[in-house]
Amino acid sequence: MLHPSQGATASALLLTLPVTVPLAVAGVYALTGLRVRTPAKVPAAPRQMPGEGALLVTEAPEVRDVPQRYPSAWAVLVSPAVILVCGSLLARAVVDDGPLSVYAGLLRADALTAWMLLVVGTVALIACASAPAYLAGERTAGRASARAAWRYHVLVQAFLAAMCLAVVTANLGVLWVAVEATTIVTAFLVGHRHTRTSVEAAWKYVVICSAGIALAFLGTVLIYYAARQAGIAEAWALDWPTLVARADRLDPAVTRLGITLIVLGFGAKAGLIPLHAWLPDAHSQAPAPVSALMSGVLLSVAFAAILRYRVIADAALGPDFTRVLLTGIALLTLALAAGLLLAQRDYKRMLAYSSMEHMSLIALATAIGSPLALSAALLHIAGHGLAKSVAFCASGRILHLTGTARIGRVRGLLSQVPAVAGAFGLAIVALMAFPPFSLFASELGIARAGFAAGGGLAWATAAALLLVLVAFAALAARTARMLLGPGTPVERGSAADWPLSLGLAACAALGIATGPLTDLLHAAAQAIGGH
Numbered sequence: 001m002l003h004p005s006q007g008a009t010a011s012a013l014l015l016t017l018p019v020t021v022p023l024a025v026a027g028v029y030a031l032t033g034l035r036v037r038t039p040a041k042v043p044a045a046p047r048q049m050p051g052e053g054a055l056l057v058t059e060a061p062e063v064r065d066v067p068q069r070y071p072s073a074w075a076v077l078v079s080p081a082v083i084l085v086c087g088s089l090l091a092r093a094v095v096d097d098g099p100l101s102v103y104a105g106l107l108r109a110d111a112l113t114a115w116m117l118l119v120v121g122t123v124a125l126i127a128c129a130s131a132p133a134y135l136a137g138e139r140t141a142g143r144a145s146a147r148a149a150w151r152y153h154v155l156v157q158a159f160l161a162a163m164c165l166a167v168v169t170a171n172l173g174v175l176w177v178a179v180e181a182t183t184i185v186t187a188f189l190v191g192h193r194h195t196r197t198s199v200e201a202a203w204k205y206v207v208i209c210s211a212g213i214a215l216a217f218l219g220t221v222l223i224y225y226a227a228r229q230a231g232i233a234e235a236w237a238l239d240w241p242t243l244v245a246r247a248d249r250l251d252p253a254v255t256r257l258g259i260t261l262i263v264l265g266f267g268a269k270a271g272l273i274p275l276h277a278w279l280p281d282a283h284s285q286a287p288a289p290v291s292a293l294m295s296g297v298l299l300s301v302a303f304a305a306i307l308r309y310r311v312i313a314d315a316a317l318g319p320d321f322t323r324v325l326l327t328g329i330a331l332l333t334l335a336l337a338a339g340l341l342l343a344q345r346d347y348k349r350m351l352a353y354s355s356m357e358h359m360s361l362i363a364l365a366t367a368i369g370s371p372l373a374l375s376a377a378l379l380h381i382a383g384h385g386l387a388k389s390v391a392f393c394a395s396g397r398i399l400h401l402t403g404t405a406r407i408g409r410v411r412g413l414l415s416q417v418p419a420v421a422g423a424f425g426l427a428i429v430a431l432m433a434f435p436p437f438s439l440f441a442s443e444l445g446i447a448r449a450g451f452a453a454g455g456g457l458a459w460a461t462a463a464a465l466l467l468v469l470v471a472f473a474a475l476a477a478r479t480a481r482m483l484l485g486p487g488t489p490v491e492r493g494s495a496a497d498w499p500l501s502l503g504l505a506a507c508a509a510l511g512i513a514t515g516p517l518t519d520l521l522h523a524a525a526q527a528i529g530g531h
Helices: 004-035 073-097 111-140 146-168 173-191 196-229 240-245 252-269 280-286 288-317 320-340 347-368 371-402 418-431 438-453 455-483 498-510 515-527
Strands: 040-042 062-064 098-103 108-111
Touching: 004 073, 004 098, 004 108, 004 111, 004 146, 073 098, 073 108, 073 111, 073 146, 073 515, 098 146, 108 111, 108 146, 111 288, 111 371, 111 498, 111 515, 146 173, 146 288, 173 196, 173 252, 173 280, 173 288, 196 252, 196 280, 196 288, 252 288, 252 320, 280 288, 280 347, 280 455, 288 320, 288 347, 288 371, 320 347, 320 455, 347 371, 347 438, 347 455, 371 418, 371 438, 371 498, 371 515, 418 438, 418 455, 418 498, 438 455, 438 498, 455 498
Parallel strands: none
Antiparallel strands: 040 062, 098 108
């Protein structure tokens, strides 16, 4: 039995380590990079000029590149490991004892926090473990240097810290800051190659997501104003548990406008319309492990913010407002993604539009709002993160092997590189919601919940299923074209395949049984149920 002070200390460590450890690892890489940034000037030895009576002449110092000693590329796995350990311990604590909070409520863990930390940690483990091979391939192809790899690791660690902060904070203002920080950090990662297309994609990402985050900021200000008008103290006006407890006092008109702006703003980061246009460009130009992180968890972290605000909105306005808003956004996003998948010729952009499809299904499940629907939404977040991270990391390997991202120029991968092609194919199978992968169980749960709700939600669910079939056909046709048939010979790589196998195994295991995560999943759904 822990003393209360010991319990408080342990809670503080579990809530701060997922943020501080990635920052510390980023600091180590940054300091090491600064130490070796300037090439050393090595004095040249004096030499005698030819001819009688010649003088000894010392030439100007010769500038030579000193071998740069960076931390091991595998040091980046420290952060995902810490995030996973903290998420596991927090999961046990919140299921047994309820939510934990430290630092006067600034950081707080409930079941949703623990679930999201586990998702972030697992996807980060897959992406970070795939990064050394990817960066080695970039250097071999002449598209990156050792210093570019150093910058990459610094930015990825800062990215993980920002996402974890967004997950563990209870203050909605800090949540907004953390999501905005992800935009700043990932903009540099999207433009990692410094090509014209990557820089253009980075600027497009910054402009569109900044517009979305500006809308979210205005919405946050309006919620703060409504809270102050309701008599909530200034220090607690953006505290999520306080707002949930006193949501019935909030002004409905101000709250309605604030929630609309917040859903549109954070929806931009989640890949939902109308501010979705950044997603295919950014995902196709970013390094493959970064695309895995952005698609696998950044979209979900942004949507977790919407899940938090939905609880406040339902308590203040009733469930109908967010239900109509999210259903409309979900169906429009799904229709757009399905249509664009039919015309897609780039396999990384294909995966990006697939992310829009899956985020729209999560939004639809949130709109339905029953315990089954919310549990399915959270399971879908995990399954999509695992499958999409494997798909993007495998796509990076395919790009290095074939030299092209065009679907029409890739043929017969299964006969040429069976390991990579098999991982890519199985990831697509998982994204198409085939059993035993968890997306089958989550999409089945969403469908059951939608038809059980009846009325307009049943019709919306039926329409969503038809659009999912369109996306299914598009993914199947394009992936089969890449994997099957005779292909041009490609150079076989020697990169480790265990991160891809790990992601596929975890996704399949979740589809068979949630096991020890069952209680956490139900508790997380209850935490965001709101009613």
